[in-house]
Amino acid sequence: MDHTILVVEDEKVQLDSIAGFLTKLGYRVLKSSLPVAALDMARDQAIDIVLSDFKMPGMTGVELLGALKQMNPEIDVIIMTAYGSVESATEAMKLGAIDYITKPIDLHQLKVMIHHTLERKVLVSENQLLRQQLSERFSFDGIVSQSSAMSQVLNIAGRVASSNATVLITGETGTGKELIAQAVHFASPRRDKPFVAVNCAALSEHLLESELFGHEKGSFTGADRQRKGRFETAEGGTLFIDEVGEIPLSIQVKLLRVLQEKSFERVGSSLSVATNVRIVAATNRDLEAMVRDGKFREDFYYRLNVVAIRIPPLRERREDIAPLVDLFVQRIAAENGKRITGVSREAMDKLMKYAWPGNVREFENVVQQSVVLCRNEIIITEDLPLRVHELHSEQEFFVTMTGTFLEKVKAYEKSLIVAALHEAGNVQTRAAELLGIGERHLRYKLKKYGMK
Ligand SMILES: Nc1ncnc2c1ncn2[C@@H]1O[C@H](COP(=O)(O)OP(=O)(O)OP(=O)(O)O)[C@@H](O)[C@H]1O
Ligand SMILES: [Mg+2]
Structure with missing residues (x-):
């Protein structure tokens, strides 16, 4: 292991104890009790991570962070803050710190944090390399990725699969978030262990907690026996947390703890259960905006967003439409015992131009309907649902505008x-x-746009 960590801390005892601990873990460790001296070191040597105190003479940790980032944006900085001063931690994260840890330092937590940071670093540099390569190294059967946007998604998914890094998949409804989550799992060393999904939008706060962590007998009315949560069911495998943007703040804290400490407690128990589960989360919400509005915890967001995969909407990758037609027509025709060889040129043209607000799921439904209606071996325009072929002027307007x-x-x-x-x-x-949206809201919009 030849990773270098620079520890900056003005308290000598602390400095030595942290540096000693990291040296024992096998890292190359540099020490500095003065921020200015630390800057010099970082100028002269290749450093992977800087672990810096927040309050120091001459320069605060945040100022040091700014100077380091300016010098070399690749340096990852972890800030050590006093217990309770969350504002300073938040400020540091905003300015580009990769993480923060509160004092007194929990050495186990520090070890995990450093490990994650380095793991992520390797991934990031691999991703950069990947962008330069055109060859498809990972093939995921049954996932259409003709467009460069989608093949990039698969490339990242393939690369990240082998690690334990938490993955956050974002994209509009129906873009294939769950499909990619499964692909990550089945391309990972965990493939023989369970893939367990939990949809956070479908459960109330209380149910969600016991669904995730399980509960002890008698922990609430109706809990007539002990029940395993999804974390336990997924042990050794992957837990897919769907609609993660819907998780109430109170449960975000609990999940954050699981991500940090790799353990949790069942509802109604104080016994801590160790867990080895890889988290893949998905959302169609703008989590960064939710963080700004105070609806999503910033620290939890950073923990989830270790590797981000954004799936673009179908209308931004129309190259995928023709291969999706092939895939779905073949599959669905076979299921319906029909012989259909393809779609007419005109129908294809309509499919290419439609905006697909429901993305691939809507696309699949449209093919489904058309296959059922189709009376020949080829799907024609009349077989397509009205909205797809009648909306041309509106759609073209949107697409080309x-x-x-x-x-x-x-x-x-x-x-x-x-x-x-x-x-x-x-x-x-x-x-x-x-x-x-509400009906009144819709009527207001109709009026506003002069639609009838
Ligand atoms: N690139 C693709 N190739 C083949 N099939 C796809 C592709 N993307 C999505 N699909 C199919 O489209 C459907 C919707 O995908 P999925 O359920 O993964 O979307 P989602 O993003 O999770 O949607 P939602 O936000 O509504 O939960 C699934 O049947 C999936 O198999
Ligand atoms: Mg989904």
Whole structure:
């Protein structure tokens, strides 16, 4: 192991004890009790991680962080803060610290943190290398990745699979988040162990907690026997936390602890259970915005977002449409005992132009409907659902439009409303439901856009 860690701490005893601990773990360790001297060291030597105190004479940890990052953005800085001063930790994270640890330092936690940071570093540099390579080294059967955006997604998924790093998959509804989560699992050394999914949107706060961690008999009314949680079911494998943006703050704290300490407690028990589970989380929400609004814990967000995989919407990768047609037509025709060889050129044209607000899932449903309706060996325009071929003017407008961001957003919103109204057979209550907004809100939008 030839990783170098620089420890900056003005208290001599602390400095020696931390440096001693890290040396024993096999790292090359540099010490400095003065931030200015630390800067000099970082200038002269290759350093992977700087572990710095927050309050020091001459320069605060945050100032040191800024100077280090300016010198070499690749250096990862972990800040040590006094217990309870979360603001300073948050400030440090905003300025680019990779992590923070509170004093008194828990050496086990420090060890895990350093390990994670180095693991992530290796991944990041591998990813950079990967972007330069065009060859597809990992093939995931049954996942269409004709577009460069999607093949990049698979590349990252393939690379990250072998590690234990936490993965955060983001993307609109139906883009294939769960599919990629499974791909990560089955390409990982954990493939023979369980892949367990938990959908956080479907469960109340109380149920979610016992679903995740299990509970002891009698821990709440109705808990008539001990029950294992998903963490225990997934032991040795992968836990897929779906809709992670829906997790209430109180449970975010608990999950954060599991990520940090690799152990948890069942509801109604104080016994700590060790866990070896790889976490893959997914969301269609903007977690960074939620952090800003105080709806998602910043520290939890950073723990989840060790490796980020963003799946672009289907309308941004239209090269995938033709191979998706092939895949789904073949599969669904076989399931329905039909012989269908493809789609007409005109129908293909419609499929290419439609905006696909529901992404690949919507696409699959459309193929499904068309296969059922199809009377020949080829799917024609008339076999496609109305919304796909009637919406042309709106869709083209959205797809091809140039203009300001706000104009595009409005155009997109309009096309979504039209699509929802079609889907709902013009029943406004139903359309509002599909869009996830209130009926009054929908009526307001219709009026605003002069739609009838
Ligand atoms: N690239 C792809 N190739 C083949 N099939 C795909 C691809 N992407 C998605 N699918 C299929 O589309 C459907 C939706 O995918 P999935 O359930 O993974 O989406 P999701 O992002 O989790 O959606 P949601 O946000 O609604 O939960 C699944 O049947 C999946 O197999
Ligand atoms: Mg999903």
